[in-house]
Amino acid sequence: MTDLAAAYAHCRESNARHGRTFFLATRLLSPARRPAVHALYGFARLADEIVDSGTSADPAGDLDRLEKRLHDALAGRPTPEPVLLALADTVRRHGLDPGLFGDFLASMRMDLDVVSYPDMAALGRYVRGSAEVVGIWLLPVFGTVVPRTEAEPAAAALGRAFQLTNFLRDVAEDLDRGRVYLPGDVLAAYGVDRERLTRCRRTGRVDERVRRALRHLVAVTYAVYREAEAGICLLAPSARPCVRTAATLYREILDRIVAADCEVFARRVVVPTGRRLAVAVPGLVGALLAR
Structure with a gap:
């Protein structure tokens, strides 16, 4: 196996281990497209681990060093990091805009x-990157x-919808890390502050004020999905089953939050494996027909 092939295999393994829903959707892509998606996932995962794993003694410095190694890899200089080797090949092969990686690292x-x-506009600046x-x-x-x-607008909207879904699903875990990704002005409109959210986390039960705020944000997120899904028809036909499946599975997380009456503080809302497969199989048929 060449170094490049091994680098892509490393990214694929990371995607399979850590991004189960996303990895399942990538199986609906043609084999030629999958390695690039795995490389992009691998890079995002690499940065996320620096920020959230708790193993870095100097996360700011590690992000700076990651950015320098990324620039070196994109310039064609040797890199020992398999993710960056695969990513640099993906950027060259598909003509990706290197500036977008700076936006991503700025949010990290x-x-x-x-x-x-404080508000949705401020959160939006984070979500952009x-x-x-x-x-x-x-x-x-x-x-x-x-x-x-x-x-691009619909593609950006789909990324935003996925991230807003994560914020709603992971509100308890984010609180454990000291973060609140729910916009402050929306929370305040329903009489919610960090102390109230922390109390819900401590008791494992959502109170009525928090429930109303979460319902509002669920509705906002559904609207973003509608904006994003209208753009799936702009993709190449062979890619549509993958993206439609990913959107369906992620939107179903919202459905399950609603079904649980926004009880997201005691356990993480998930889409069961059987349901994920039930959604993916028709997508696989559509992907095969589109090739």
């Missing part, structure tokens, strides 16, 4: 010292039937 740096966001650019990264890999710039 925000996680080091920003613990809350942490999620919207991921949707835009993938456009050259998936291909489009319109000029790429026309497809």
Whole structure:
């Protein structure tokens, strides 16, 4: 196995281990497109581990060093990091905009010292780098039937929808890390503050004020999904089953939050494996027909 093949295999293994829903959706892509998606996932995972694993003694410095190694890899200089080797090949092969990686790392740096966001606009600046650019990264890999710039707003919206879903599902885990990714103005409109959220986490039960705030944010997120899903038809036909399946599975997390009456503080809401497969199998048929 060549170094490059081994690097892509490393990224694939990381995706399979840590991003089960996303990895399942990638199986609906043609084999030629999958390695690039795994490389992009691997890079995002690499940065996320620096920020959230708790194993780095100097996360800010480690992010700076990661960015320097990324620039070196993109410039064609040797790198011992398999993820960056695969990523640099993906960038060259698919013509990705290198500037988007700077946007992503800027949001990762925000996680080091920003613990809350006063309003949706401020949260949106974080989400731009942490999620919207991921949707835009993938456009050259998936291909489009319109000029790429026309497809970018919907691609960014899908990344935003996924991230907002994560914030709602993971509110308890984020509180444990000292962070609140729910916009402060929306919380305040329902009489919710960090202390009230922390009490819900401690008791494992959502109170009525928090429930109403979460319902509001669920509705906002559903609207973002509608915006994003309208753009799936702008993708190359062979990529649509993958993206539609990922959108369906992630949106179903919202459905399950609603079904649980927003009880997200005691346990993590998940889509069971059987349900994920039930959604993915029709997508696989559609993917095979589109090839």
